[in-house]
Amino acid sequence: MDYQYREIEQRWQKFWAEKQTYRASNQSAKPKFYVLDMFPYPSGAGLHVGHPLGYIATDIFSRYKRLKGFNVLHPMGYDSFGLPAEQYAIQTGQHPAVTTEANINRYREQLDNLGFSYDWSREVRTSDPAYYRWTQWIFMQLFNSWYNVAADKAEHIQKLVAHFSSRGSEGVKAVADEDVLSFTADEWNALSEEQQQRELLKYRLAYLKESTVNWCPALGTVLANDEVKDGFSERGGHPVVQKKMMQWSMRITAYADRLLQGLDTIDWPEPLKEMQRNWIGKSVGASVKFGFGSLESGVENHIEVFTTRVDTIFGASFLVLAPEHEWVTQLTTPEQEKEVKAYIEQTQKKSELDRMADTKTVSGAFTGAYAKHPFTGNPVPIWIADYVLAGYGTGAVMGVPSGDQRDWLFAKHFNLPIVPISDAQKDLDQQADPTKEGKYINSDFINGLTYQDAVNALITKLEEKGQGKAKVNFRLRDAIFGRQRYWGEPVPVYFRGGLPYLIEESELPLLLPEVDKYLPTESGEPPLGRAKNWKYQDQYEYELSTMPGWAGSSWYWYRYMDAQNDQEFASKAAIDYWQDVDLYIGGSEHATGHLLYSRFWNKFLKDLGYVKVEEPFKKLINQGMIQGRSNFVYRLIDEKGMGTNTFVSYGLKDQYKTTAIHVDVNMVEQDQLDLEKFKNFRPEFAKAEFLLENGKYICGHEVEKMSKSKFNVVNPDDMVERYGADTLRLYEMFLGPLEQSKPWNTNGIEGVFKFLRKFWRLFHDEQHNFKLSEEAPSKAELKSLHKIIKKVEDDIERFSFNTSVSSFMICVNELTDLKCNKRQILEPLTIVLSAYAPHIAEELWSLLGHQPGSISYAEYPKFNPDHLVEDEFAYPISVNGKMRMNLNLPLSLELPEIEKAVLENADVQRYLEGKSPKKVIVVKGRIVNLVV
RNA sequence: GCCUGGGUGGUGGAACUGGUAGACACGCAGGACUUAAAAUCCUGUUCGCCUUAAAGCGAGUGCGGGUUCGAUUCCCGCCCCAGGUACCA
Structure with missing residues (x-):
C-alpha cells in the first residue's frame, strides 16, 4: 500500500481515544512535566489554522518529554463563559449553554482531527457548575482575606478582627481603602455588626467600592480599561461613558511589588515581562x-x-x-x-x-x-x-x-x-x-x-x-471584578442591610439561574435581575452582576491537576505532585490580563497555603499570530457612485473607478479567481462580468488578521482532508520560528507532504510491500541517524521546531540516497519523528512488530557521538578572510602539521601568488586563514 | 517620545558560542519516464561581470563607520518595519 494518511490517522486517533493512551497519572516514579496551552474560548467560527500553531508545539514537546521518560501532564479545556455566546443568545434567544456546548463539540472534533496527545479525562470548562463552584469558592476566600503588609501576605479576615477587638486599629499595616478609620479596641467592640462589616469591607481583598467605571450602554456592561479602545468598546465598537457604580473589585495592588519581583524568577520572554513591569508601573x-x-x-x-x-x-x-x-x-x-x-x-x-x-x-x-x-x-x-x-x-x-x-x-x-x-x-x-x-x-x-x-x-x-x-x-489599579452580564459565574454573595455577606461554602455552587431574556431589566439592572425569586433564603437579594471573563481562567491550571475532585479545587497531593506549569504556550495578547491576574490569584492561594509555589508558569513562550491573506475583487463604480456588476482584474484597476471587496480565499488559487465559484458566491454576483488580463482575473491581496468577516479563514479540516494531520503538523512548524507572526500560505505544504511519503517509502519496496533489512547499518547510515537524534533533541529543547523539520528532510534524503531500509536505522528514526508526526510513526511502529500504541512511551534513542566522528575535514582555506577553497585533511593533524600541509598545497600556492603569508591562523576542525 | 523585538535570494526561512552566508523547502527554468496527465526522479537557480564551455573575477545579510586574521553574529551612529506603552509627575 502507498501512504494512506487518512485511513492511518483516523484509525490511530480512534485507538488512542479508546485505550486512553495519553492519560496521565498523579503518581509516578518518573519526574513530572506539565505542558499547558492557553485554553481557547469556543467561538462559533471554529478553529482556524492559526489556533493549532501553539497546540502543535506543546504536543511535540509533550510527546518528546514522554519519550525522555517524564510523566507528562498535557490537558485541554475551554474558557467557555464570555460575551459572544451571550450576544448570540440575545439575538437568537438560544441559551448560551446550548450554543457553547455545540461550539465545544465542534472544537473537540477539530482538535481530535490533529492527533493531539491530551489527557481528555481532565478536561475543564469554566462554565460547568462543577468547575465554577471552585471559582466561586476562591472568590469567597478573597472576600475573607486582607493583606497584612507587616507579614507581606494575605491573611484571614478573622485575624484582623481579633487585632481590632484586642488592640484597635493601632499597629495594623494593611493594604486597604484610603478612608479607613482609627479606633481603639473599645471603640471597635462598641460598633454595631453593620458598622464593623462596613469597616472590614475596606480591607477585604474582594471588596465593594463605588468607582468610576467604563460603562457601555449598548452592551449594558462595565468594561475593563483594556477592553476600551479610544472611548469605544473593543468588541462591537460601541461608545463608552464614565459612570459611578458600586462594583466588586480585587485588591491586586496589594501584590504589586510581589508581582514585580516575581518576574525576575521566571523564564518568560523579555518583552512580555517588560509589558507587565510597565503595567505595574512602579x-x-x-x-x-x-x-x-x-x-x-x-x-x-x-x-x-x-x-x-x-x-x-x-x-x-x-x-x-x-x-x-x-x-x-x-x-x-x-x-x-x-x-x-x-x-x-x-x-x-x-x-x-x-x-x-x-x-x-x-x-x-x-x-x-x-x-x-x-x-x-x-x-x-x-x-x-x-x-x-x-x-x-x-x-x-x-x-x-x-x-x-x-x-x-x-x-x-x-x-x-x-x-x-x-x-x-x-x-x-x-x-x-x-x-x-x-x-x-x-x-x-x-x-x-x-x-x-x-x-x-x-x-x-x-x-x-x-x-x-x-x-x-504604582500605576496598577485594583481590578474591577463584576460584569452586568448573564453568561458568567454568579457572585456567591447576598445583601443584608445594604452589606454583602457570603453564602455558606456548603451551598456552592450557586447555580446560574434561568432568565426569560439575556438583556438588562427595564430598570437597568443586570440580566440576573430577571431571574425569578433570585434571593438567598427567599429573602435576601443576591448580587446581580456576574464575574468577569478572567475569573475562571485565573486558576484553571490547578483544576487540571485533579479535575474530578468534588471536595476541593484540587487535592493537596495532586498540587504537591504537579506544583506548577513547566511550559506554557500562548499568545502575547494576554500579557497584562490573564497572565497578571493568574499570577495574582496564584500568590494569594499560596499565602493561604493551598498551593506550593509563588509563580504558576515557570517557562512561557508566546507563539506568533498566523495572519490571513485576504483576496480582493474590484467592482466598477458608475458615475453616480453606485457599484456595477462588472469586476476589474487587479492589474487594470487603476484605469477605472473601483471599490475593493473581500472575496473568499477558497475561491482563489495563486491569486487567480475561480469565476464560476465567484458567481455562486452570492446571488448578486450570478451575472457578474469581468474585465480580464491575459484571460485571467487576478485578485488583489493583503495580509490581515484572520477573521470570518474578511473571508480569509483557512480551516485546518480542509488541510487535514487534503494532506493529512501529520503533514499539517509538520508544515505549521516548518513555516518559521514559533514566536514569529506570519501570514498563512500553503506554498510549501507540498514539500512537507512529499517528505512524509519519502519517509514511508524507506520502509517499502517498489511494489509498496513493507520490507526491511536486518543487516547491520553502515557508517554513513549511522551518522545520518545520530545526527538527527542529536539535532531534534537540541532543537526541541530550544523550541526551534522549524529547524528540526528541515533536518528530518535532510536525514530522509540521505537515507534515500543510501537506499537504506535497515531496521536498526529506521526504528529509532521512527521514534524521533513520532513527536512531530505521531500517526505515521505509530503505524510504522506497529508494522515494525511492536505493540500497537506503545511508541508514545518508547525510549528516545541514545545519541552516540562516536558515529559523528570524522577522520577527515574539508578545511575552508581563506586568504585575507575570503574563502577560496576547501582542503581535505585528516582531523588528527595538529596545528603546525595543518599549517604545513596547507602551505605545501599547490592550489593554495596559486592563491598566494608566490608570496609567503604574513600570518597563518588555524582553528582546528574549523578554518584556516592566510593573511598576505 | 520611551520600552521590546526584527530587517538575509523571487518567496518562507537556515547559519545555536565571531570561523565555508543562503541549509531545507517553495517557486521558476530545463530534462527523464508516460499516448497523455498525475505521481516520481534528475539538473540548474544570490546578484553582476567574463567565457562556446570548464573555470574565473567582483559585490553581497537595511545604511554609514569601528573592533578583529576573520563580523549576519560584537561596539558606535542612523534609517525602516512590527508589538507594547504613553502628558505617569
Missing part, C-alpha cells in the same frame, strides 16, 4: 504636603503631591492639580472662578483621545489660590491643567520648570519663574534639564549636596515636620 519617590489655609477660617489644610524628584523641591514655583481634583472648587478664588469653570468645561468636552493626542498645546488656569512651600514657606500659586491626571498619584504635582520639560513648557507659557537648582543644569532658556549631576544651588539646606545626599536629607526633614515621606507609587 515609581519610587516621595509624597510632599503643601499646606494652604483658607484666609477667612485660618484652617490649615494641605495638598499632597507625588514626585520622583523630591531633590528638585526648591525649584517648585507652582503646583498643578488635575481639573478633576477634589479641592479645585473650594480653592478657586471668586475672581478666578469664571476662568477655572471655563477650563474645566473645556477639558470635559475633550475626549480622552484628544487629551492624549494633544500633548503639544499648553493649557491651564490659575485658581487664584496659593499654597505654602513646606521648607521656604513662600507662597506657591496653584494652577489646574489637564496634563495632570486625576487617576495617577495624588492628582497633583509640584511644577519644577528647570527640571521637568512639561513644567518648563507650562512655566514659559504662563510666565512663571524658572529657578535653576543645580550647578550642572544647562541651557535653561531652551529647555528643562533633568540632570542629577552636580551640586544643588538656590536650595536652602541642600545647597552643595549631591543627589543621593540631598534626597536623604529632604526625606528626613519632611518626616520630622510631618510634611511628607518616601513613597512608592
Whole structure:
C-alpha cells in the first residue's frame, strides 16, 4: 500500500481515544512535566489554522518529554463563559449553554482531527457548575482575606478582627481603602455588626467600592480599561461613558511589588515581562504636603503631591492639580472662578483621545489660590491643567520648570519663574534639564549636596515636620471584578442591610439561574435581575452582576491537576505532585490580563497555603499570530457612485473607478479567481462580468488578521482532508520560528507532504510491500541517524521546531540516497519523528512488530557521538578572510602539521601568488586563514 | 517620545558560542519516464561581470563607520518595519 494518511490517522486517533493512551497519572516514579496551552474560548467560527500553531508545539514537546521518560501532564479545556455566546443568545434567544456546548463539540472534533496527545479525562470548562463552584469558592476566600503588609501576605479576615477587638486599629499595616478609620479596641467592640462589616469591607481583598467605571450602554456592561479602545468598546465598537457604580473589585495592588519581583524568577520572554513591569508601573519617590489655609477660617489644610524628584523641591514655583481634583472648587478664588469653570468645561468636552493626542498645546488656569512651600514657606500659586491626571498619584504635582520639560513648557507659557537648582543644569532658556549631576544651588539646606545626599536629607526633614515621606507609587489599579452580564459565574454573595455577606461554602455552587431574556431589566439592572425569586433564603437579594471573563481562567491550571475532585479545587497531593506549569504556550495578547491576574490569584492561594509555589508558569513562550491573506475583487463604480456588476482584474484597476471587496480565499488559487465559484458566491454576483488580463482575473491581496468577516479563514479540516494531520503538523512548524507572526500560505505544504511519503517509502519496496533489512547499518547510515537524534533533541529543547523539520528532510534524503531500509536505522528514526508526526510513526511502529500504541512511551534513542566522528575535514582555506577553497585533511593533524600541509598545497600556492603569508591562523576542525 | 523585538535570494526561512552566508523547502527554468496527465526522479537557480564551455573575477545579510586574521553574529551612529506603552509627575 502507498501512504494512506487518512485511513492511518483516523484509525490511530480512534485507538488512542479508546485505550486512553495519553492519560496521565498523579503518581509516578518518573519526574513530572506539565505542558499547558492557553485554553481557547469556543467561538462559533471554529478553529482556524492559526489556533493549532501553539497546540502543535506543546504536543511535540509533550510527546518528546514522554519519550525522555517524564510523566507528562498535557490537558485541554475551554474558557467557555464570555460575551459572544451571550450576544448570540440575545439575538437568537438560544441559551448560551446550548450554543457553547455545540461550539465545544465542534472544537473537540477539530482538535481530535490533529492527533493531539491530551489527557481528555481532565478536561475543564469554566462554565460547568462543577468547575465554577471552585471559582466561586476562591472568590469567597478573597472576600475573607486582607493583606497584612507587616507579614507581606494575605491573611484571614478573622485575624484582623481579633487585632481590632484586642488592640484597635493601632499597629495594623494593611493594604486597604484610603478612608479607613482609627479606633481603639473599645471603640471597635462598641460598633454595631453593620458598622464593623462596613469597616472590614475596606480591607477585604474582594471588596465593594463605588468607582468610576467604563460603562457601555449598548452592551449594558462595565468594561475593563483594556477592553476600551479610544472611548469605544473593543468588541462591537460601541461608545463608552464614565459612570459611578458600586462594583466588586480585587485588591491586586496589594501584590504589586510581589508581582514585580516575581518576574525576575521566571523564564518568560523579555518583552512580555517588560509589558507587565510597565503595567505595574512602579515609581519610587516621595509624597510632599503643601499646606494652604483658607484666609477667612485660618484652617490649615494641605495638598499632597507625588514626585520622583523630591531633590528638585526648591525649584517648585507652582503646583498643578488635575481639573478633576477634589479641592479645585473650594480653592478657586471668586475672581478666578469664571476662568477655572471655563477650563474645566473645556477639558470635559475633550475626549480622552484628544487629551492624549494633544500633548503639544499648553493649557491651564490659575485658581487664584496659593499654597505654602513646606521648607521656604513662600507662597506657591496653584494652577489646574489637564496634563495632570486625576487617576495617577495624588492628582497633583509640584511644577519644577528647570527640571521637568512639561513644567518648563507650562512655566514659559504662563510666565512663571524658572529657578535653576543645580550647578550642572544647562541651557535653561531652551529647555528643562533633568540632570542629577552636580551640586544643588538656590536650595536652602541642600545647597552643595549631591543627589543621593540631598534626597536623604529632604526625606528626613519632611518626616520630622510631618510634611511628607518616601513613597512608592504604582500605576496598577485594583481590578474591577463584576460584569452586568448573564453568561458568567454568579457572585456567591447576598445583601443584608445594604452589606454583602457570603453564602455558606456548603451551598456552592450557586447555580446560574434561568432568565426569560439575556438583556438588562427595564430598570437597568443586570440580566440576573430577571431571574425569578433570585434571593438567598427567599429573602435576601443576591448580587446581580456576574464575574468577569478572567475569573475562571485565573486558576484553571490547578483544576487540571485533579479535575474530578468534588471536595476541593484540587487535592493537596495532586498540587504537591504537579506544583506548577513547566511550559506554557500562548499568545502575547494576554500579557497584562490573564497572565497578571493568574499570577495574582496564584500568590494569594499560596499565602493561604493551598498551593506550593509563588509563580504558576515557570517557562512561557508566546507563539506568533498566523495572519490571513485576504483576496480582493474590484467592482466598477458608475458615475453616480453606485457599484456595477462588472469586476476589474487587479492589474487594470487603476484605469477605472473601483471599490475593493473581500472575496473568499477558497475561491482563489495563486491569486487567480475561480469565476464560476465567484458567481455562486452570492446571488448578486450570478451575472457578474469581468474585465480580464491575459484571460485571467487576478485578485488583489493583503495580509490581515484572520477573521470570518474578511473571508480569509483557512480551516485546518480542509488541510487535514487534503494532506493529512501529520503533514499539517509538520508544515505549521516548518513555516518559521514559533514566536514569529506570519501570514498563512500553503506554498510549501507540498514539500512537507512529499517528505512524509519519502519517509514511508524507506520502509517499502517498489511494489509498496513493507520490507526491511536486518543487516547491520553502515557508517554513513549511522551518522545520518545520530545526527538527527542529536539535532531534534537540541532543537526541541530550544523550541526551534522549524529547524528540526528541515533536518528530518535532510536525514530522509540521505537515507534515500543510501537506499537504506535497515531496521536498526529506521526504528529509532521512527521514534524521533513520532513527536512531530505521531500517526505515521505509530503505524510504522506497529508494522515494525511492536505493540500497537506503545511508541508514545518508547525510549528516545541514545545519541552516540562516536558515529559523528570524522577522520577527515574539508578545511575552508581563506586568504585575507575570503574563502577560496576547501582542503581535505585528516582531523588528527595538529596545528603546525595543518599549517604545513596547507602551505605545501599547490592550489593554495596559486592563491598566494608566490608570496609567503604574513600570518597563518588555524582553528582546528574549523578554518584556516592566510593573511598576505 | 520611551520600552521590546526584527530587517538575509523571487518567496518562507537556515547559519545555536565571531570561523565555508543562503541549509531545507517553495517557486521558476530545463530534462527523464508516460499516448497523455498525475505521481516520481534528475539538473540548474544570490546578484553582476567574463567565457562556446570548464573555470574565473567582483559585490553581497537595511545604511554609514569601528573592533578583529576573520563580523549576519560584537561596539558606535542612523534609517525602516512590527508589538507594547504613553502628558505617569
